[in-house]
Amino acid sequence: MNIPWGNVFIILLLGAAFIISSWFISRKLSSVDDYISGRGKLGVAFGTTSLLAFWITGNTIMAGPEAAYVDGVLGALGYGIMAGVAVFAFAPLARRIHQVLPNGRTVGDLFKNRFDRKNYILFLIMAFVWVFGFLMTQGIGGGLLLEQIFSVPYELAVILTFLIVIIYSTMGGFSSVTGIAFFQVMLILVVVIVVPPIVYFTVGATPVYEGMMQVNPDSLNLLNQPGLLFLFAAPAMFIGEVFMDNTFWQRAYAVRRDKIMGIFSLAGIGWIFVPLAVASLAFVAISTQQAPDQVNQVAPYIAEIYGGQFAKWAFLVGVWAALASTIAALINALVSLIYNDVYLKIKPNTEGKNQIKVVRMMTLVIGVVALLFSLPQLTSMLQMLLFLGVVNAAFIFPITFGLFWKKLNVNVTFTASVVAIAVGYVVYFTIGDLQGIVTSGWLSFLICWIGSLLMPANFNWKTLKDAGKEEEVS
Template sequence: MLYQSFREYAQGAAKIGIGLGVISILARWVTGITIFASPEALVKYGIFGGIGYALMGAIALMAFGWLGKRVRKEFGDGLTIGDFFQFKLHRVGYWMMIAILLITSIEGLFTQGMAAGVLVNILFGIPISIGMLCFFLFCVVYVGFGGIVLIQRLAFVQVICMFAAAILIPLYFFIAKGVENVYQGIRLYHPYLLVLNNHEGLFFMCTGLFIGFGQVFVDQATWQRLYMLEGKKIVPTFLLSGLIWATVPLAFSSLIMVVIFTGSFNNIYSLLFDLIRKIDTIFLLVLFVLCSFGAVTSAFGAGLHSMISLIAGNVYPLLKPDANERQKMRMGYMLAIAIGVLSIVLTFFFTPTLLELLFFFGIIYAALIVPLLFIVFSKGKVDNFIPLCALIGLVAGYTSRYKLGNLDAVWVSMMVSSLLVIVHWGSKFIKKQLGNH
């Protein structure tokens, strides 16, 4: 598909309304991680794990609507999050934030690729790394040539398959097995899932909110959709998206209950294998496969497209100011492919579960929350110290992780970066007050 300009490739030809906006946002955020990690959260942390996973994304998406309204009011002509950072930050601070964004891009491609590899492994027995490679090559072709228009078209199909699967498959299982039988089986074999005073589950729920806020607030694809929306429809679009999104992880978490109510299990991957094996209707099996592949393809494609847009629109022009738009696009493709290949290579050395990946990179997202809020709500250019606060916070988080674990490290990361921002703001406020006197 031929595009006349980089703006058209990144944003499309016209602004979109609430309907298409909600579809586009849901297609971005109903991902392979949503389908596979939400059941893992339920199994690991009980009922609060499933609820917490649903809340972390839903509340973050709703909150982003008001954040986005502020962004569009102050800087309404951007295409990417990089454009806004270029507007608000000095050169050193800008490059610090761009470096962090590129790291989160690797995380996004790696996790979605892992989800695709796991799905291919469960269905066909193909090794995860090989499945990731095939999936990545497919996405590079369709994103590189299709751009935002093809991504939006795929979003319609993905959302239709997603809701059909989320409604029909749980309904089929609970009618066939009986809700009472499932409940009694859970009480017999896995009573810990129903414990209400599960402190670990509550801790996961609170920690998940920080991860969700950070993940949504700095997501490049979400910022692109923010700039694609009509200004007056930003808040209702994100509110509606968050409310609808919350139902999806709950639906897929409930599916796992149908698998485990008859006995024990080995690990989360064996659970997913058992789930697919128990879907004994061809129509529902095809629907589940289409939903799963559609989710990872749409999310991976959106992440890859946003990364190409960031590199081509915000990184390469600063390194080579005289580059034309074709050169920018070509460099964006090349660097995106290189980063994608890096994410595939990582699977040969690391094979964590998707929930472990969420916690590991959640340390970065938690460190970014308060610095980003400060950048958005401050007037004029922001000091380089604010992006540095995020870097110090994530370093503190990863340093503490070896002794405290992932969940505690998320809190350390968030508190360190937040405290530094507060101290910086407080010192500037005091100096201003002294100057007035």
């Protein structure tokens, strides 16, 4: 396969802009907190764009249309609206985090101080699995995008994407990730605002509707059983993602307390329009019976056929920016978890000057490992999300009850998490993936609720408020 070096040059040029920007931002880095959390420093503009840049992922652009192609209108609604609702749902959680855990850094701080050791270890293991799996989906998405639209070999595309992200996120950590996010969101919006209208002006909305009615009328059926199941399972999957994702907890700590509700609400509203817009490209694929060999490539495939050269370039720049921003945020979130919840337990007396060196080395190592795991194209992006959704759903209620309900029993919580994950995966592999997610969420809720009513605890919230004071770094 001949490598189109002109296309590679565009990616390198965009990457160079991110790296140069990160270099300027990293010069102001003064502490390890700036690198892993940036506590209380983000206002509305940067707080909202930072959330959007992370949550508008390769999955949003690639797996959203995949869901629409598989489950029709209900798939698009389930992916688009429910994932936006998940951001809304985190807003009261973020406000509560500021109230009861004001000195925290990561989601691990909740499990360390609200629960016991076995819950803490179990959650950390599951959180590492989740973040790393999500990282792989972004690497896969980047490879598929560059391969499908710009004929860059998959392996080269993955290596290019990760190397650029590793370089700029290693420089400034959280400060670089959030600082560059503003510009990345602007690039992402080009795809949403420009590409779908161009495609529909070419094909026509009426022919798309008539084609869907003729080829696959179930795709328009709002009572379609598989679509309804996806709509029902989506909240458990996406709310679970948001609640246990350390990236959202980092931003909860980083934004000013008085701006929390506004920032998360704006991000939720803004996000909804993105997957709905790009998912509409899947309807063109259904109506025209044109689809790539791999269904998660349906959006760039249709953009390339009907959008012309401009849409092709816009799609590349915007979606690659989405992938880069999410990979950078995930790597930084994982570094934050490992440093705060593992490294500092082993070496609690690390000197201030050495802390930034340590987290930079962690960023480099995690980035390279994620790159290597992304090279084999193991599964589709949507299937990876569904697989991880069983774990996400199992932790919704331990986290929610853990922040709001003092009667939650730690032994019951552990049992709920283990049983929900185990039974959820049994159902996942024997009955169906969506059924497994729903089962995991409901089991977790019922065991936490009923078990804690029968064996209530009486947690002292002051324990959380005092947590982390002694670990603050000046």
